[in-house]
Amino acid sequence: MRIGELAERTGASRRLLRYYEEQKLISPGRSDNGYREYAEFHVGRVMQIKGLLDAGLPTRIIRQILPCLDQPRSIYFDDLTPEMVAILEREHDHLTQRIDCLTRNRDSIAEYLETVRRMKTQGAPIDRAA
Numbered sequence: 001m002r003i004g005e006l007a008e009r010t011g012a013s014r015r016l017l018r019y020y021e022e023q024k025l026i027s028p029g030r031s032d033n034g035y036r037e038y039a040e041f042h043v044g045r046v047m048q049i050k051g052l053l054d055a056g057l058p059t060r061i062i063r064q065i066l067p068c069l070d071q072p073r074s075i076y077f078d079d080l081t082p083e084m085v086a087i088l089e090r091e092h093d094h095l096t097q098r099i100d101c102l103t104r105n106r107d108s109i110a111e112y113l114e115t116v117r118r119m120k121t122q123g124a125p126i127d128r129a130a
Contacts (some may be wrong), residue, residue: 003028006038010046017046025049025066040113055095061087 020026021036026045028036047068051063052062061084
């Protein structure tokens, strides 16, 4: 697929996809006329990169952990630094906190919906001030 289709399917701009390539996060092939050619797996890879960036990881760290996300997993320790370990530990803790918050919010919404549905089926008026 060409860069425009990958951009459309992932929500990443063409410019951002070229930046990912510059940062060696993705490696498209090239057609005979020099156009970038992306494979289906690039869709998932771009989504992974976006998620890791949204989580606050810098591209230099993402570049090093991307191989760990492949199946089968390949882990490289060539230039693992104490700084990288600290960043990953902080990010792991941050993601755990976000997951806990999202879980609480999901459970609260589910409880609210259950209450509203029960009241609706019982014909009870719903107190909108509560």
